[in-house]
Amino acid sequence: MQAPAKPVTPSHPWIGQLQSGLDTLAAALLRGDASGTERASGALQVIFQRAPKPAELADAGEALRSDLLQAARRFAQLRQAVLRNASQSQRAVHSLLPQAKSATYGRQIGPPQSSTGGAGRSFARA
Numbered sequence: 001m002q003a004p005a006k007p008v009t010p011s012h013p014w015i016g017q018l019q020s021g022l023d024t025l026a027a028a029l030l031r032g033d034a035s036g037t038e039r040a041s042g043a044l045q046v047i048f049q050r051a052p053k054p055a056e057l058a059d060a061g062e063a064l065r066s067d068l069l070q071a072a073r074r075f076a077q078l079r080q081a082v083l084r085n086a087s088q089s090q091r092a093v094h095s096l097l098p099q100a101k102s103a104t105y106g107r108q109i110g111p112p113q114s115s116t117g118g119a120g121r122s123f124a125r126a
Contacts, residue, residue, distance in 0.1 A: 011063040015064070015068070015071060018044075018047055021043050021047045022071065022075060024036075025037065025040035025082075029082065029085065034089075037085070041082065
């Protein structure tokens with residue numbers, strides 16, 4: 001039986017925060033948790049805003065460069081997953097609500113509702 005692998009210590013504290021944020025985003029995506037994905041994405045934005053200055057990272061050495069490349073690859077993969085999920089959600093909304101012309105669930109863009117106060121045309125056809 002193999003001994004459990006020791007957790008790898010990141011080469012910079014910010015890299016540790018970034019990896020943790022990416023872990024949270026990945027977990028939310030795997031669960032299919034839309035609000036969790038949104039919160040994790042927001043947390044990642046904050047982490048990116050707090051990134052160290054390039055001069056600080058330039059002197060850190062090869063380990064940091066390797067960690068940055070790994071985190072960048074992982075971020076790009078997760079970003080693609082988020083975009084795919086958003087696209088699938090948008091297609092689902094448009095298939096369920098073909099009259100919706102925007103990707104939001106709120107106010108719909110298009111011709112004004114009929115003044116009759118009754119069901120819209122799309123409901124009358126259904």
